[in-house]
Amino acid sequence: xALEIKTNSVRQRQQTFSNVARRLGSDKPAxxxxxxxxxxxxxxxxxxxxxxxxxxxxxxxxxxxxxxADWYDLKDPRQFYYGTYTIQRSRxxxxxxxxxxxxxKRGLLSTYDPEWQAMVCFYLLPLRHLEWGANMNACNMVxxxxxxxxxxSAMFATMDRLGIAQIISxxxxxxxxxxxxxxxxxxxxxxPEWQPIRQLVEDSFVVEDWFEQFVAQFLSLDGLLYxxxxxxxxxxxxxxxxxxxxxxxxxxxxxxxxxxxxxxTVLKRAAAESDTNRTFLAQxxxxxxxxxxxxxxxxxxxxxxxxxxxxxxxxxESLDKRAMRLGxxxxxxxxx
Amino acid sequence: xxxxxSITLQNTDDGRxxxxxxxxxxxxxVVSTYPAMTKIDCPSRLIMxxxxxxxxxxxxxxxxELNLTMVSISGNVDExxxxxxxMWNV
Numbered sequence: 457x458a459l460e461i462k463t464n465s466v467r468q469r470q471q472t473f474s475n476v477a478r479r480l481g482s483d484k485p486a487x488x489x490x491x492x493x494x495x496x497x498x499x500x501x502x503x504x505x506x507x508x509x510x511x512x513x514x515x516x517x518x519x520x521x522x523x524x525a526d527w528y529d530l531k532d533p534r535q536f537y538y539g540t541y542t543i544q545r546s547r548x549x550x551x552x553x554x555x556x557x558x559x560x561k562r563g564l565l566s567t568y569d570p571e572w573q574a575m576v577c578f579y580l581l582p583l584r585h586l587e588w589g590a591n592m593n594a595c596n597m598v599x600x601x602x603x604x605x606x607x608x609s610a611m612f613a614t615m616d617r618l619g620i621a622q623i624i625s626x627x628x629x630x631x632x633x634x635x636x637x638x639x640x641x642x643x644x645x646x647x648p649e650w651q652p653i654r655q656l657v658e659d660s661f662v663v664e665d666w667f668e669q670f671v672a673q674f675l676s677l678d679g680l681l682y683x684x685x686x687x688x689x690x691x692x693x694x695x696x697x698x699x700x701x702x703x704x705x706x707x708x709x710x711x712x713x714x715x716x717x718x719x720x721t722v723l724k725r726a727a728a729e730s731d732t733n734r735t736f737l738a739q740x741x742x743x744x745x746x747x748x749x750x751x752x753x754x755x756x757x758x759x760x761x762x763x764x765x766x767x768x769x770x771x772x773e774s775l776d777k778r779a780m781r782l783g784x785x786x787x788x789x790x791x792x
Numbered sequence: 793x794x795x796x797x798s799i800t801l802q803n804t805d806d807g808r809x810x811x812x813x814x815x816x817x818x819x820x821x822v823v824s825t826y827p828a829m830t831k832i833d834c835p836s837r838l839i840m841x842x843x844x845x846x847x848x849x850x851x852x853x854x855x856x857e858l859n860l861t862m863v864s865i866s867g868n869v870d871e872x873x874x875x876x877x878x879m880w881n882v
Binding site: 466467485535 | 809
């Protein structure tokens with residue numbers, strides 16, 4: 457008996473979800489990121505306004521002065537959705553664990569120049585409180601923001617900030633146990649060098665406009681603080697034998713580079729939308745960066761000495777250039 | 793007469809990104825989609841750029857990762873860190 461083998465090819469009726477297909481303009485396979493992002497947030501049929509803010513809907517575009525025709529244009533270039541985000545971070549965290557194990561086994565975090573150890577306790581450990589503040593700000597963006605594209609990435613940032621605070625805490629514990637962290641909290645609350653920074657962080661909690669908060673936190677504050685602390689402070693540490701500290705803070709350096717890609721893409725897109733947006737962004741950037749630069753100076757002077765002012769000025773200059781590249785005109789230049 | 797070079801990739805999330813990058817960089821590429829894989833033919837030469845793939849995937853991409861997605865290729869391979877070139881050495 458002859459057996460005839462027939463092949464049937466089955467064509468699926470749809471390549472992706474309808475809501476995604478409508479956005480992409482055709483029914484072609486969408487990436488996981490697109491499927492996990494587009495139109496995820498409800499935007500119709502809200503029956504009641506929130507009792508805590510009756511002036512707005514639960515999800516409301518008017519909670520910021522920034523206006524976007526489509527809030528899903530603020531996509532994340534890293535294409536993070538839950539799966540990719542957790543895989544990426546777990547990879548980074550593995551390296552951190554490895555470095556901690558290396559440093560702790562040899563006691564490297566508590567055996568370098570004692571004078572510099574005291575300085576590290578002063579400049580690095582209080583940052584865990586600042587990171588918690590950044591977590592609060594990102595949480596507020598998630599709460600007030602519009603569109604899953606930006607709130608999803610902001611949610612991931614909240615976790616990043618807690619993670620960084622934990623890494624800093626672990627450094628403190630390795631340096632001298634819980635009392636070191638208590639000491640660091642004292643610095644945060646009462647050392648004069650820290651007060652302008654603490655005030656800045658606390659003021660950023662009560663910013664009404666969540667997009668302004670985004671600019672203040674992820675561009676102005678992080679843009680100056682990270683290169684100062686993990687760049688310039690760290691470089692002095694290397695001269696003082698604190699190489700192991702650079703290993704365990706490498707996460708922050710890598711993370712800052714990565715998160716900047718997200719912040720830059722979002723800001724660039726928002727600035728490109730309209731002149732009104734650009735004006736708001738420039739105004740916020742100008743105000744906050746000026747404040748951050750002033751607030752960081754006492755701390756920078758304590759660690760770096762008399763060169764602090766010039767170093768901060770040069771960091772400011774490169775941050776201004778970055779803002780220019782994003783299409784955020786700086787006011788002084790508009791006036792000029 | 794030029795003959796085609798070709799590459800066949802699995803229809804995975806990575807695969808789709810790589811296909812999109814190839815189409816963007818090779819205007820002459822002809823794409824045939826099958827249930828589980830995508831075959832791309834291109835007259836005489838086909839280039840895959842690391843940077844274009846990275847842009848599509850939103851992450852760093854080592855060209856060696858291509859082997860995880862690739863089903864088959866035809867053509868001589870000329871590869872460095874930044875790009876993979878398929879062509880017939882004649």
